[in-house]
Structure formats: C-alpha cells, structure tokens
Amino acid sequence: MRKVATMAGVAPTSVYWHFGSREALLGEVLTVLIEDLPEPQARSRTPRKRMVELATGLRDQVAATQPVQELALELGRAAELSFPTQVALAREVAASGLRGDDAAMVVRAILFTVGGFILLTDNFEQRVPGSETTQELWHTQGGGAVDAGLQRAMERGVDTDVLFAFTLDKLLDGLLPA
Amino acid sequence: MRKVATMAGVAPTSVYWHFGSREALLGEVLTVLIEDLPEPQARSRTPRKRMVELATGLRDQVAATQPVQELALELGRAAELSFPTQVALAREVAASGLRGDDAAMVVRAILFTVGGFILLTDNFEQRVPGSETTQELWHTQGGGAVDAGLQRAMERGVDTDVLFAFTLDKLLDGLLPA
DNA sequence: ACCTGAACACCGTTCAAGT
C-alpha cells in the first residue's frame, strides 16, 4: 500500500479513499490484467487435436503470466482465467459429437486435469529449498518396495511437459473412445 | 509467534531461541502431523480397483485433514503428503503388468491428476465471496456459443466427487487398456 | 471531492542483558 502510494505520488491513506482496501485495489488490477490476456486459439484439423491445442495453450499462457495467475489465486478468481478456454473446449467437445451432460462431464474432466496440473506444477516450483521432492523420497526409501526398474524410474524424476502431454493424451483416449 | 509464546507461557522471543524462525517452527509441527497420518489402504481384488481406492483415499484424507494440507502447501512440502500413496500406487501399477519407465509414467499421471484435483477443488472452496465461478460465467455468457444442452449443463455446475470418480475412471481407461 | 498526518493494532525478528 505504502509503495503503491509512493509510486502514485500520494499519501498511503489516499489509496483507501479511491479503492477502499488492498483487496479491492488488487481486484481492479486483476480485472485489467485478465482483459489483456489473448484469446485461446485452436487451428488444428480435428476436434481432438484442437482440444490438445487449447489445453496446452492454457498451460503455456499461465506459465507465461505467472504473476497474474498468482494474483487470481490469491483473490479466489482463478476460474475467470480459464473460462475462455472452457468455452472453446466446450465447442470442440460438441464438435466431436457429444451433447448435454455427457459433453459437460468431458469438458470438465479435461479442464480440471489441466488446471490441476498447472497448480501442482506451480506448487513444485515454489518448493522451499530445504523440502524434499517425492523424487528424493524415492531415494531414501530403500529398494524392494516395488519393482527395481520402476524404482529407478521414480528416482529419476519427470519432465512435467512430457507428463502433461502423456496424461492429457491418455485421458482423451478414455473420454473420446474411437 | 506471540500467541504460541503465550500458550507456552513464555516470551515471544524465547520461541526464536528454540526454533530459530516461524518457518522452522511450522516445519516441525508439520513433520509431526505428517507422521500421524494413517497409512494408505487398498483392499479391493483387482489392481485397477485398488488404484481407485488409493486415489480416492488420498483425496478423502486430504479433505479430512485440510489444515495439514494447507500448512504443507505453504511450506512447499505437499510432496510428502502424497508419497505413501505414491508408493502404494506404484505397487499396483506393477501388479497390473507395467514395468520401468512405462509404469512410472502411469503412476505419475494418476498422482498428478489426483493431486491436481485436490488443489483445484480446494481453491474453489476458498473462493472469495464476491468472485465468480465459471458456472456463473456461463450464465453471463449469452447462449449460442455452444450447443444449448451443453450450455444448460455447464450452467448447472458439478458435484466434484462425481467428476473426480468420472475423470479417474476415464484416465485409467486410457492408461490401462484392456 | 480529494488528500493528509497521526495513530492503531498488528506482524516476524534481533539483540543486548539478565539468571
């Protein structure tokens, strides 16, 4: 508040006259930031490929505008960030032949998976220096609990981009049976 | 800090002699809380059913111990909470016939999906009163953008428990083809 | 209508001084 006021060349208390509270101020900032986000785009030739494009695009956009996402999260307005993609996704699900409640479940399953991935990856990156990743925990855990090859693979860690693409692909296999 | 000190019948500054910082204190609290969590259990008869049981169990456990989860999240130690389930899940994936890197991808896809769902649902519940859900945004959005039946379904909202079960089921369909 | 300074009730933290 004091920093913002200084930048505006005004006393901290003036901000309260204009915005009422810190939260209200941040809310207006977020609204502007959200308006400036680009529209989701999908140019591929099949509905399924366009779904992947939209999902990946949302993930990339959030990664590229992390401060916006953190602010939205803090203000409990994360839903707004994903809404344009949700609408575009709904259109593709309808294009793939699904209707009504069935279509809605598919739209939501995809969006929850994408959104969940984003939050989870984000949480990993904000990891406190001293804390352990599950990767490190697999090292600690003596062998023998699971198959040796699996153990080694778990100890190696993952590329989250690859995992995201894999998970989305398999989910779509389940959601849109040939 | 001051509250904790009062409860311990000591000056706030004494806490710093024992723990060093607020973060270190909370870290030790979290370690104890995590130790007290029950082991993941899976009693069903097929690997796939046990996977569903483990995933659902983790979700339920987190919901039942939300303060622990929030603390783990704040301290960047969310990974630890899911680790026992991750090991149990790895065992089931191996039991279903997968090995090495393929198995690891499947374990991670499931765990990321479950973890993501948990974080996302949690974020929705912590929604700020004034903020809009996508459900409300669908109402705002005039009709015509998508199929009318789908629009109505999106306006109705979801039971996240049902959506979770559905998504997990479809993901497993994709991950463990018959 | 807009801005101000003084002040309040909080934070986490440091540190010299005590026993």
Place this chain on the structure above:
DNA sequence: ACCTGAACACCGTTCAAGT
C-alpha cells in the same frame, strides 16, 4: 542453557482534520 524486554522495520487500516 534458557529467558527477557526493548526495539526495529514492517504490515493494512481508520479517522479527524485539512483544502
């Protein structure tokens, strides 16, 4: 070895007083 009070540098916010 453990505890203390005083103090620092922060927060968000209220409010009476100014112009």
